[in-house]
Amino acid sequence: MADFRHIEEQLRELKEAGRYRPMTVWKDGSDAWMTVEGGKRALQMSSNNYLGFTHHPKLKAAAIAATEKYGVGSGSVRTITGTLSIHDELEWKLAAFKGTEAALVFQSGFTTNQGVLGTILGPDDVVISDELNHASIIDGIRLTKASRRIFAHKDMNQLEAVLKECGSYRQRVVVTDGVFSMDGDIAPLPAIVELAEKYDALVYVDDAHASGVLGKHGKGSTDHFGLHGRVHFQIGTLSKAVGAVGGYVATARAAKELMINSARSFLFSTSLPPSVAASCIAALEVLQEEPELTERLWRNADGFRRRLQALGFDTGESETPIIPIIVGQPERALAFSKRLLEEGVCAQGIVYPTVAMDKGRVRLIVTAQHSEADLRFAADVLENVGKEFGLV
Numbered sequence: 001m002a003d004f005r006h007i008e009e010q011l012r013e014l015k016e017a018g019r020y021r022p023m024t025v026w027k028d029g030s031d032a033w034m035t036v037e038g039g040k041r042a043l044q045m046s047s048n049n050y051l052g053f054t055h056h057p058k059l060k061a062a063a064i065a066a067t068e069k070y071g072v073g074s075g076s077v078r079t080i081t082g083t084l085s086i087h088d089e090l091e092w093k094l095a096a097f098k099g100t101e102a103a104l105v106f107q108s109g110f111t112t113n114q115g116v117l118g119t120i121l122g123p124d125d126v127v128i129s130d131e132l133n134h135a136s137i138i139d140g141i142r143l144t145k146a147s148r149r150i151f152a153h154k155d156m157n158q159l160e161a162v163l164k165e166c167g168s169y170r171q172r173v174v175v176t177d178g179v180f181s182m183d184g185d186i187a188p189l190p191a192i193v194e195l196a197e198k199y200d201a202l203v204y205v206d207d208a209h210a211s212g213v214l215g216k217h218g219k220g221s222t223d224h225f226g227l228h229g230r231v232h233f234q235i236g237t238l239s240k241a242v243g244a245v246g247g248y249v250a251t252a253r254a255a256k257e258l259m260i261n262s263a264r265s266f267l268f269s270t271s272l273p274p275s276v277a278a279s280c281i282a283a284l285e286v287l288q289e290e291p292e293l294t295e296r297l298w299r300n301a302d303g304f305r306r307r308l309q310a311l312g313f314d315t316g317e318s319e320t321p322i323i324p325i326i327v328g329q330p331e332r333a334l335a336f337s338k339r340l341l342e343e344g345v346c347a348q349g350i351v352y353p354t355v356a357m358d359k360g361r362v363r364l365i366v367t368a369q370h371s372e373a374d375l376r377f378a379a380d381v382l383e384n385v386g387k388e389f390g391l392v
């Protein structure tokens with residue numbers, strides 16, 4: 001009889017390589033301070049809840065009201081009976097938020113990339129992708145028969161060289177994260193757009209970590225750089241700054257219509273619960289009404305990054321609320337993260353294969369929920385544990 005020995009072997013290899021990642025169980029919701037099993041409290045610096053929207057009273061009230069009105073689930077995929085008026089309303093509001101003709105909502109940011117890339121890329125096309133793009137982009141590209149070219153991270157000379165060689169394809173699609181999720185740096189979107197226009201390429205930006213963060217009222221990297229009308233696909237997630245779950249693409253009406261008919265992750269998966277759609281609509285309203293949340297996020301992030309740099313930490317290329325501390329080999333990064341949690345700071349260790357083998361790190365995410373006292377506490381803990389590891 002077959003057994004699990006090959007699976008157990010893989011697990012053992014992972015542990016021996018120092019790359020095994022345990023999963024912490026938290027007893028409460030995503031907040032500035034959270035409780036680990038056993039009752040220990042830790043300052044949360046690994047959550048994507050940039051603006052504290054998971055607990056915003058307006059979002060919670062909207063979810064409860066929508067549940068009362070529509071029930072807890074939508075009962076079907078979107079194209080059968082799963083498009084409720086609240087999904088339609090959310091899509092119109094997302095299109096207005098992003099300044100595009102249309103938007104289409106998926107069940108997650110991950111499945112958005114799979115669905116959109118899987119639809120727009122055919123065997124006669126070429127996709128040109130930044131080497132540090134998110135795993136969901138990489139997997140989305142793998143689903144297609146398009147030719148693939150990778151350019152070195154943010155290297156515009158290399159991007160141009162590749163574009164020059166790709167003139168004979170039916171479509172060229174340049175794909176980039178807006179904010180890179182492991183380094184917290186911002187894509188050089190103006191340069192990408194200029195090159196794309198010069199070489200007749202479509203531009204695809206994954207703004208998972210830029211929506212609610214960059215641009216006026218958190219409209220994302222296209223707005224941040226004033227590139228409205230020049231980016232063909234703006235991907236967003238509803239699971240990070242927006243506080244709930246889901247993903248979307250903001251694009252042209254024709255692209256939306258094609259995806260409704262062809263995007264497999266859209267077509268074959270039940271639509272978001274009405275409560276989620278309602279919370280997301282409320283989130284878009286709060287982004288308009290409470291700009292002080294985004295301002296506070298940036299004040300916290302910039303101040304904290306400066307503090308870490310003054311202590312002597314290597315924060316890499318960070319220029320957003322995502323702030324890595326580069327540690328080195330995987331086991332060292334995971335040990336650093338573990339010690340920080342013991343001292344009351346949750347900073348997730350990120351190691352190979354998510355980042356390069358010698359670029360293991362802890363990734364800190366500053367949010368608008370952190371008080372000055374929280375950030376002072378975090379900096380003190382980081383300084384002390386950093387000394388133990390010879391990082392400062």
Ligand code: PMP
Binds near residue numbers: 108136237238
């Ligand atoms: N794109 C990027 C750049 C991300 O960081 C993430 C989240 N890890 C995703 C897409 C996937 O989003 P979601 O969590 O909504 O599936």
